[in-house]
Amino acid sequence: LGLVSGLILLMAGCASPSSRSPTSTSAIAIEAMPKAEPKSRSGNMDTYVVLGKRYYTKASSRDHVETGLASWYGKQFHGRKTSSGERYDMHRLTAAHKTLPLPTYALVTNLENGRRAVVRINDRGPFVGNRIIDLSYAAAKHLEMVNAGTARVEVRSIDPRDHGQDARTLLRLASATPRHLPPARPPGSRVYLQVGAFGSRGHAEQLRRRLVSTLDTPVLVKAPLANGALAPLYKVQVGPLRSTADVDALGRRLTALGLEPPLVVPP
Template identity: 70%
Template sequence: MPTTAILNRLRASPALPRLVMVSGLLVALAGCSSAPKSVDANTRAAALATGALPKAEPKSRHGNMGSYVVLGKRYYTKASSRNHVERGQASWYGKKFHGRRTSSGERYDMHQMTAAHKSLPLPTYALVTNLENGRSAVVKVNDRGPFVGNRIIDLSYAAAKRLDMVNAGTAHVEVRSIDPRDHGKDAKELLRLAAADVGRQHRVKSSPTVVTRDGGPIFLQVGAFGSRGNAEQLQSRLAGRVEEPVLVRAAAVRGASTPLYKVQVGPIRSRTDADALGRRLAALGIDKPVLVVR
């Protein structure tokens, strides 16, 4: 079906059960893609640790029109993903849309690391960081959306699970493009940083398991924020309520003008101390700290 006819159907539609997937109507035929270029072993290993494997791909035949209209609002697509960085609310979609066509023509697979975005070229690879807990994932953007409120990206179930936001439904995230077509030289570094972050962080509940590495100090990270003020608010909340120091660490993010502010409690001397601290934090409403070994 011609794109204009499909867009007219979108404009005329009185109600849509799930707006993030409405753009699937923009697809009439599956897109074609060329074979991926080779990727070095270090980049592949890093990607496996964090999510999708970025590779050079042509733009999909569908979903890359200059602009499109959904529910009376016009959206403009970007010609390039170069230097794209934004922060805002993320949501996720799951089995209700499993198997349906995305805007790029691919089938949505809730178990793959993919996402929907309103303006990035299809496909684009992006590093998504949950600013509420510091967890990261690399996703392939192959769909349009979300078209609800102020949300900037809609993640697959697998990506949402990696970011530990399935139960909450939404999270405050940073989206940073790493599409090798535009800036492959940065992709390796971003993947390396993300893989290192995943490798040194372990999700724990009230009784964390301590994993030491080369005798490094142990901390429990209780939050990660784009705003120093928000980090210091959490620091003030915990100061005096736990015996250990509560620190705010500014972690530089490559290519970003502002750092990520991580709130960490410690150092912790032993496994017993970490277990006890985890239980005390749970009593304060923080039951999922991140174990960090520096």
């Protein structure tokens, strides 16, 4: 009961910024090199219920890649116990996740500006809306999403315990992975709208089939580059599109279907 109460308290929310700076100002914020750690004694139950919804935790973070909305939590939770039993420190690069093992190291990329941070997931949440991860204030500040409150992100596990590889190699390869952000588009150039990115090809194909039955514009699944080390990311893209009007109209239609606002990406 105590754990569930703690989980409910750690729901997503925006806090007032602090004057203290994040612990790293590098291109990729890394507070501590990821290392293999034993799972925490608390917070790793097979299943738990919060606000009437049941969640099933993962035994391993291996090959975990997902995209969605991130939120952050700060001053009002500073010093409170996290689900792992540790104290929440808003000035450390940490995060909360509903199902990944505690602790887990993950590379979080803000898909709206390309900024990245390596966080140590040591808490459960967020349990509000469609958010996939709740970042500490320090992580949110580095990703430049404090004022907005939320941002569309990619979460990629790089935990050495579950991947069996050197963390420095994982970080180097992840850093070299190109990120597609909304580009400046020259007149007459072709672009695509990216509506999803999945670690599973099956999930990508499922979304593609759904869109094909609804849209007149071609829908494709773009296979990942074979780097042999990181989890593949299958991207669902719609296009090509040539005019700003087409991009705007299709973007509104995709949003009306219940999808997150798409990203504009080059061929």
